[in-house]
Amino acid sequence: MLATIAARLGQMAFVMFGISVLVFLIFFATPGSDPAARIAGRNASPETVEQIRHDFGFDRALPVQYAVMMKRLFVTRDLTSFVNRGQKVIPEVLDAIPATLSLVGGAAVLWVLGSLAVGVAAAALRDTVVDRGLMILTLIGISAPVFWLGEVMNLLSQSRYHDTWLFSWVPGLGYVPLSESVGGWFKALVIPWITLAVLYIGIYGRVLRANLIEAYSEDYIRTARAKGLSPARIMLRHALRTSLLPFVTMFGLDFGALVGGAALLTEVVFGLNGVGRLTFHALQNLDLPVILATVIYASFFVVAANAVVDMLYAVIDPRVRA
């Protein structure tokens, strides 16, 4: 057990190192452009560019540059934006985390509950109209780009039907911190939660249905039937329990990926100032230090989340421990 965990942690460290090298190479060692000028942003003075070149060690060897970058990101954490003069980048990223976590966390609750309902209903009513209808709906949900779905939701809830009873409670776009007002936080996030959850309800619901149907062909279900257990009990206590194992892995991966950047599109559409929207604004202004920081921090988070999931898995599923 301890050896498994140690090995997984070692692998995690290796992948983090690999990603940081890759990001470093993409940002600072692409041929044919000057990284100092890039960090300085548009219309920077030659003195600024020269200063950056010296500060980041771009006039020295590549390994030194890499070390300087990592030091500024994680040790001294004094990376500053040149587009927004003097703005410290790392605190800016950390400040944006609550909005992203609120968005992804709420959506995760919705999509777990939603996909459980969809998967169980479709599997229980297999090959009926309900099953077919649910499968078509989930497929449409998977096929719709999330930012477009967000725009459609905005069109309905902010403009076309905003004055009806259905959407009159929806506040304007933007994030309300939980510490400021619990009700406001909730109202501001309901529509974004639903929008983000649609895709995952689709994916998880379909996977769960397939797993359940597979479970139903196994011997232990036949045994349970023979014992005379009720259909509901067989579904919930027997079939569902084994079908949920792959769910844990998927959930860990997707939750990590969403917090680490995949929620970006949802944040942009709904004007939620999380990490994704920070990245988006940095993209618009070509604010390279911010992008560098969000990319590294977010991908490290994803890698760490994956490692945690794998270790949890070793705890849940005895077969992995061997």
Added chain:
Amino acid sequence: MSLPSEPVLAPAAEVAGSGPSRPAEGRGPWRTAVRRLRRNRSAMVSLAVLLAVAALTLLAPAYAGWLGIDPFRSNLAGTTVIDGQSVPVMEPSTTGLGLGVTPIGPTWDLGGYLLGADNQGRDVAARLLYGGRNSLLIAGSATALCLVLATLVGLVAGYMGGIVDMVLSRILDVLWAFPVYLLAISLSIVLLTSAFTIGPVTITAGSLLLPIGIIGVIYVPYVARPIRARVLTLRQSEFVLAAIGLGLPTGRILRKDVLPNLLPTLIVFVPILLALAITTESALSYLSIGVQPPDASWGTIIQDGQTLLYSRPWVALAPGLAIVVTVLALNVLGDAVRDALDARGHGR
């Protein structure tokens, strides 16, 4: 995103047992798969939808030529004919203070503007068709690029084994753990800000080759891993061992024995990758790091439509619907192709 399990071609005899009672002699695995696919009605409908979408986008120049418009040039002072009357494309606003202009909305008149105009006064329907060409072109090329790269990596890693495999697999691990959108953003921000040169070719910042290259590269690890696994199994199979024992050259073995057996795996990935590429392209373009103006794609048109969302929603709705229809058809087709090629999935 869930990826398909590795497909295995079913021997014809095994399949014949579950199908209608026809003799299976002489029918190869490929013909069996095609037959299964053709019997799948939703797959055939999806294929027809995809062909129709592709045909429509190919007709874009015909549509623009028929209307005599240039959907890539700003047309703020343009006029069109509705009910026999000439009206400006940019109408004076009727809401708020009455300042500024709003592009005209959808009209059934034959003068064009079936979906209205965007905030440059350009015909949205024509741009939708031209944008669809770019979206499909990028998706197709990125898919091809991704499959070629992934096959190369998978073949080399799986067949050579040893230290080569170890190095390549670790690199794939790193890429796999790197969130795709963050990788795409990092590559885009660096590549889109400056033209760069590879050997004799200079790629300008607005080139379509950039989104193609970026999307093609970011999905390589997802495809290369299963291919490598398949090559590893094939490497140990009797017919490959026999070919090695006969002293046949490696190139020949790879070409004649290994590659044909990888085809099912590759084919299963085609619709999935196309769907992923269309979605990714639209997302990158929406973030303005994909297709660059004056070129259009479904993603850029959605972005154009965002400022007009509440006044002229069709500018953003139409390209989104186009994406939903295309990706939906690809997903249905993808499921059907996987079932047709995968013996284990049969009978579900």
